[in-house]
Amino acid sequence: MSRRFVTLDVFTETPFSGNPLAVVLDSEGLDDEAMQRIAGEFNLSETVFVLPPTDARHKARLRIFTPARELAFAGHPTLGVAILLALRDARSGLTDAIAFGLEEAIGTVACVVEAGEGRGRGRFKLPVLPGYDGEGPAKTLLAKVIGLEPQDIGFGRHVPSRHTAGPSFIFIPVNARAKLDAARLDMAAFSAMDEPAALYLYAVDPEGLGHRFHARMFAPHLGITEDPATGSAAAAFAGVMMEFEPLGDGEHDVFIRQGLVMGRPSAIALQMVIESGALQSVEIGGSAVVMSEGTLLV
Template sequence: MKRRFVTLDVFTTRRHAGNPLAVVLEAGGLDTEAMQTIAREFNLSETVFILPPENPAHRASLRIFTPGGELPFAGHPTVGTAVWLALHDDAAGSLPEMLVLEEKVGPVSCAVEVKGSHAGHAVFTLPRLPERLGEAPAIAALAAATGLAESDIGFDHHVPALYSAGVPFLFVPVATREAVARAKPQAAEWQAAIGQGGAFLYTRETAEPGHAYHARMFWPGTGIGEDPATGGASAAFAGVVMAYDRPGDGDHRFVIEQGYEMGRPSQITLEMSVRGGVLASARIGGSAVLVSEGVLL
């Protein structure tokens, strides 16, 4: 049967920037193998398949695939799909202020706002707060894996760390934006140090004023050489911010810029609520714009 799809650029307010996303709108009847095949055909960092929700109070159920496998949770698919659903519901005259998407990590609550006929904004609450995992690889191994010098890695109190808010990521602090720009995964050394995992390189030196961090994300093990914007990693990054920057009690907002070296500038908003010295909740927000519509034959 024919199945409609759309593509959106996510974590941007303009087309041909941000992170491209494919959304298959009628995924009923597709098994895992078929979804994986379609994701490989799109060859974007993620492809979403929309299914009816198990809970009728929720808006939809999502399955999320990279070209190399399925993810239980991801940020740019959540934001992009929420924006498309908001556009669809608004056109039907039934736009809710909040919608819930079922992902394998659990229900994800999204506040949505429509901005014209082809764009919108979504903010979702992390379904799982970040947790620290095991020990990060040694700095020497990370330098070899990323093509950097050992002196490039680390700044202030920041050191490499592993965190997950549903999907594990390795976070590598880099002293300067110039060093982030010249990072280049080295295949053998990457496999030895990092394996199939993704590495989020970040620095305080930003390309645009008012932003808090500049980042690049490499994840060759899932078929993603470099990702223009990684909401799932930004969600886990809240744990890094708490551990090393120690924001005080209150509400905090950080803008993470990513994808600039790829010519796909993206802005991801990380909101954190700190109570009693611990992270009480966190949210990821961003804009998305509709780019194309089509039919899978």
């Protein structure tokens, strides 16, 4: 049978930048193996399959696959599908911002989207707060894995740490933007790690005011050599901010640039709400543009 698909560039307003995403709209009848094979065929960091929701109050149920495995949650598939479904509603005459839920393995993700002409902007709220997974590996080990020196890792109060927002990440603070750009993954050293995990490198934006960062993400064990934009890592970064930054109560906006070294610049907005010194909510925002539409003959 034929199945419609759409590709989008996510966390960008500009075609040929951001993180590419494949969305299969007619996913009923596909089993786990078929979904994984289709994700391998697209060979993007993630492919998402849209299914009818289990609760009629929600918009859709999503299953998300990297080229190597299924994920319980990922940020750019969530945002991309939310914007795509809002664009389809806009074709039907619904032009205002719309809110709806998307069912994922991590829980129901609340989304708000404003749709334009072939593009849109949206945000989503995590159904669970980021979790702390412990201290990161030693700087000497991480430096070998990412091709830097131990003294390049860490700044201010920031040291390597592990946090999760669905997928788990090792967060590696790098003390200069130029060193972040120069990092290169050593696959032999990465493979020798006790538990290979997604590596999220970040550095302060030297030209930005407020909480602005540049980031890179490597996850070869998931079939992702480097990712142009990683929404789930940006969500987990809220845990990093809570651990290492002196944030007070109220709303805090964090802006993350990613994908520049790859030639696919991306912009991710993270909003945190803190009450009585505790993190209360995390939202991720950004834009997406439709790039192609077609049919899978499977």
